[in-house]
Amino acid sequence: IRGFIRFKYISIYFCMNNWELSDEPETLDDILISCRATLKYAIKTAHPRYFNQLSTGLDMVGLAADWLTSTANTNMFTYEVAPVFVLLEYVTLKKMREIIGWQEGRGDGIFSPGGAISNMYAMLLARYKMFPEVKEKGMSSAPRLVAFTSEHSHFSIKKGAAALGIGTESVICIKADERGKMIPSDLERRIIEAKQKGYVPFFVSATAGTTVYGAFDPLMAIADICKKHDIWMHVDGAWGGSLLMSRKHRWKLNGVERANSMTWNPHKMMAVPLQCSALLVREEGLMQSCNQMQACYLFQQDKQYDLSYDTGDKALQCGRHVDIFKLWLMWRAKGTIGFEAQIDKCLELSEYLYNKIKDREGYEMVFDGKPQHTNVCFWYLPPGVRYLEDKVEKMKRLHKVAPVIKARMMEYGTTMVSYQPQGDKVNFFRMVISNPAATFEDIDFLIEEIERLGQDL
Amino acid sequence: IRGFIRFKYISIYFCMNNWELSDEPETLDDILISCRATLKYAIKTAHPRYFNQLSTGLDMVGLAADWLTSTANTNMFTYEVAPVFVLLEYVTLKKMREIIGWQEGRGDGIFSPGGAISNMYAMLLARYKMFPEVKEKGMSSAPRLVAFTSEHSHFSIKKGAAALGIGTESVICIKADERGKMIPSDLERRIIEAKQKGYVPFFVSATAGTTVYGAFDPLMAIADICKKHDIWMHVDGAWGGSLLMSRKHRWKLNGVERANSMTWNPHKMMAVPLQCSALLVREEGLMQSCNQMQACYLFQQDKQYDLSYDTGDKALQCGRHVDIFKLWLMWRAKGTIGFEAQIDKCLELSEYLYNKIKDREGYEMVFDGKPQHTNVCFWYLPPGVRYLEDKVEKMKRLHKVAPVIKARMMEYGTTMVSYQPQGDKVNFFRMVISNPAATFEDIDFLIEEIERLGQDL
Numbered sequence: 001i002r003g004f005i006r007f008k009y010i011s012i013y014f015c016m017n018n019w020e021l022s023d024e025p026e027t028l029d030d031i032l033i034s035c036r037a038t039l040k041y042a043i044k045t046a047h048p049r050y051f052n053q054l055s056t057g058l059d060m061v062g063l064a065a066d067w068l069t070s071t072a073n074t075n076m077f078t079y080e081v082a083p084v085f086v087l088l089e090y091v092t093l094k095k096m097r098e099i100i101g102w103q104e105g106r107g108d109g110i111f112s113p114g115g116a117i118s119n120m121y122a123m124l125l126a127r128y129k130m131f132p133e134v135k136e137k138g139m140s141s142a143p144r145l146v147a148f149t150s151e152h153s154h155f156s157i158k159k160g161a162a163a164l165g166i167g168t169e170s171v172i173c174i175k176a177d178e179r180g181k182m183i184p185s186d187l188e189r190r191i192i193e194a195k196q197k198g199y200v201p202f203f204v205s206a207t208a209g210t211t212v213y214g215a216f217d218p219l220m221a222i223a224d225i226c227k228k229h230d231i232w233m234h235v236d237g238a239w240g241g242s243l244l245m246s247r248k249h250r251w252k253l254n255g256v257e258r259a260n261s262m263t264w265n266p267h268k269m270m271a272v273p274l275q276c277s278a279l280l281v282r283e284e285g286l287m288q289s290c291n292q293m294q295a296c297y298l299f300q301q302d303k304q305y306d307l308s309y310d311t312g313d314k315a316l317q318c319g320r321h322v323d324i325f326k327l328w329l330m331w332r333a334k335g336t337i338g339f340e341a342q343i344d345k346c347l348e349l350s351e352y353l354y355n356k357i358k359d360r361e362g363y364e365m366v367f368d369g370k371p372q373h374t375n376v377c378f379w380y381l382p383p384g385v386r387y388l389e390d391k392v393e394k395m396k397r398l399h400k401v402a403p404v405i406k407a408r409m410m411e412y413g414t415t416m417v418s419y420q421p422q423g424d425k426v427n428f429f430r431m432v433i434s435n436p437a438a439t440f441e442d443i444d445f446l447i448e449e450i451e452r453l454g455q456d457l
Numbered sequence: 458i459r460g461f462i463r464f465k466y467i468s469i470y471f472c473m474n475n476w477e478l479s480d481e482p483e484t485l486d487d488i489l490i491s492c493r494a495t496l497k498y499a500i501k502t503a504h505p506r507y508f509n510q511l512s513t514g515l516d517m518v519g520l521a522a523d524w525l526t527s528t529a530n531t532n533m534f535t536y537e538v539a540p541v542f543v544l545l546e547y548v549t550l551k552k553m554r555e556i557i558g559w560q561e562g563r564g565d566g567i568f569s570p571g572g573a574i575s576n577m578y579a580m581l582l583a584r585y586k587m588f589p590e591v592k593e594k595g596m597s598s599a600p601r602l603v604a605f606t607s608e609h610s611h612f613s614i615k616k617g618a619a620a621l622g623i624g625t626e627s628v629i630c631i632k633a634d635e636r637g638k639m640i641p642s643d644l645e646r647r648i649i650e651a652k653q654k655g656y657v658p659f660f661v662s663a664t665a666g667t668t669v670y671g672a673f674d675p676l677m678a679i680a681d682i683c684k685k686h687d688i689w690m691h692v693d694g695a696w697g698g699s700l701l702m703s704r705k706h707r708w709k710l711n712g713v714e715r716a717n718s719m720t721w722n723p724h725k726m727m728a729v730p731l732q733c734s735a736l737l738v739r740e741e742g743l744m745q746s747c748n749q750m751q752a753c754y755l756f757q758q759d760k761q762y763d764l765s766y767d768t769g770d771k772a773l774q775c776g777r778h779v780d781i782f783k784l785w786l787m788w789r790a791k792g793t794i795g796f797e798a799q800i801d802k803c804l805e806l807s808e809y810l811y812n813k814i815k816d817r818e819g820y821e822m823v824f825d826g827k828p829q830h831t832n833v834c835f836w837y838l839p840p841g842v843r844y845l846e847d848k849v850e851k852m853k854r855l856h857k858v859a860p861v862i863k864a865r866m867m868e869y870g871t872t873m874v875s876y877q878p879q880g881d882k883v884n885f886f887r888m889v890i891s892n893p894a895a896t897f898e899d900i901d902f903l904i905e906e907i908e909r910l911g912q913d914l
Binding site: 019020021022023024025026028030031034035037038039041042043045046052053055057058061063064065066067068070071072073074075080081082083084085087088091092095113114115116117120124134135136137138139140141144145154155156158159160161162163164165166167168169170211212267273274275277291293294295296297298300302303304316317318319320321322325328329331332333334335336337338400403406407410416418419420421422427430 | 476477478479480481482483485487488491492494495496498499500502503509510512514515518520521522523524525527528529530531532537538539540541542544545548549552570571572573574577581591592593594595596597598601602611612613615616617618619620621622623624625626627668669724730731732748750751752753754755757759760761773774775776777778779782785786788789790791792793794795857860863864867873875876877878879884887
């Protein structure tokens, strides 16, 4: 197994040094050499010891479905050119809304190119709902709008605000508790404060499964506040939304049924091949009126079929990649219980990791208590750092440990785990597990490998 | 061949009537049945008589590359998880900038999920260049911004303006001539008019290959005006940009080298599998500063490699699908001259069509002169309409001809061509050819098929 994600930058450079694009064609043999080299130097994201990102693994049915999708080579914008895929998207979105708990699965939605775009759609819809005139007249026709999200939320909320002309300063970061959950009382305080300044709170993005800690914001309490102040409630469940598929874990999202919109990325915890992100919206028709431009060359009104299947005008995109088939086919192949089983297993693995390291010498947890998602955040303190008495020096040294161990992991090619600082906390490891192929042995290996690679630091 | 895109809605419904997603898994046999049904009822977009969209065909090397991409199942946001793909994107974007004519291929760029998003990026960059404070402070920190594009341009310019908080009313539509090209004098007049009103012109989107007419705006004259008034010049070459690959046709884009940004979709005229859209930007570093949020969990500053290869913070997306490999591999397999040959061939076919129908009885061209791109726009007047004297009645009847013929094409499943009205012109056919598998015989067939299906109308 050693070397499976061996990371030799220099090798890549040398191996691919004739990668330039030229006027003349290469031979088919050369093309095959390029393919082999590309696969050889690719990071093996399907390997059960690849813990680096929220999207891992490689489901065989999902892969087959993606190959079929490539072969069909069509576009989601009209029913006319993608009749089956449009219908499967309809069925799947309805099923997802039922699982959220919206009445009879009613509502709307779309598959978009990733969670960041889904979150941006939600913000766009919230603005349109409150100030539809912004579509024609721009932001100058609205008062100063402010959005709220926790300090642990994903950066895409700010990216969206920057793009939509709202501005990052109008995204108010709400305090999170030591587990990374938004503190509802702080949310309400900041809403009232904003109103007193004459600003208009229009959007609260709660997170179901934060990127680093895997925290679930208290959705019920947030829903109460949004209702009281009449603010659009969005749930960014890009990472944690899939826990809705698990009878054991779905309580962590209690209250999501009261949200106005939700981002849910099956390409993360459900291990659907990249990309597969859904935005679900409770109100029907809003996406269409928010985004439509009625291009007459594409959405002809005198077509011979039910025009509601032409989903293109709901989107910001014109052409839209077919992301639905792999999710639909995997769902058929596994059933909901199959997804549930693989999600439960990943959570079990992370609890196993937590239990193994919480009292182990040299490890320190970033926050107390059992993980809520598969995120396990910890420091590894090598012997040379462990017993330092000078706290400042210790933190300074500890900050450098994770990057060095990570670099060594990549050099040896044995495993990959992410690390980052957060607030005043120095670099720590963030383990996540979303690949159902991972085993208890892989977790054991990881712990020993960190110790092996870090013991001299 | 008959029936290749036979369009039986009812069949789909019946065949797929057990498409629901359930708790329990299906058998592998059932999964295979679903796959077969999906392919059976898919529209055969690779068929040489599918002329319905700008993206057609199925290149075998491109398909193989897309399958490899699915198998690698990774994400473009960091070099760490997609080292080869990030480097190939770098090489390809540089090559594309060289072809545009930017000095030494310098500049920036990204592959985005389609031309609409690429155009939105360009507008976002133009705004950031002029008013960087909008990123933090929102549109209220800027004066009223106005954008300019021709009345024949793609609807994504307005969609982008709506999303970015600029507003569709601030997109000023410039008159086009009878061939669909923007009239530069009208552009300048409207810019001066906007300035007189106290608005700030910040963005001109010229189109290289309009969606319906295939017109190329006069880029040189537009560049002069943009320079004079210090406005960001974008070229939406989603459809026509690929003509830069042809020594015979690239003069149509003369002046593009003076643009600040360009959208170019290899998934259209270069027949790369969907999706593959590039935004190219002349100024280096602007995308990064415009969009970056420096998420510390992803873009760690203490990584062991050159951080400029972490392209994720340039994007609005967080995760980003790997769209590069199919283009890169096709380019290697064909060489630039291979793309040139297939583009030249498609243009030759459209000229053949034009020559065959321009004087043929029953046909009328929507505009005079040889097509500039592969778009050929025409009416077919069935005998029952052809000799009507009452002009109003004639137009009313003619308006209904194309939708009926189109519906019949789909019912028989013999060919597919798009139609639409435009301005005061009643429904006409828009032929486009982007599939290098199309032949002169397919063009002959199309003409006869339209006559066969429409003769009784």
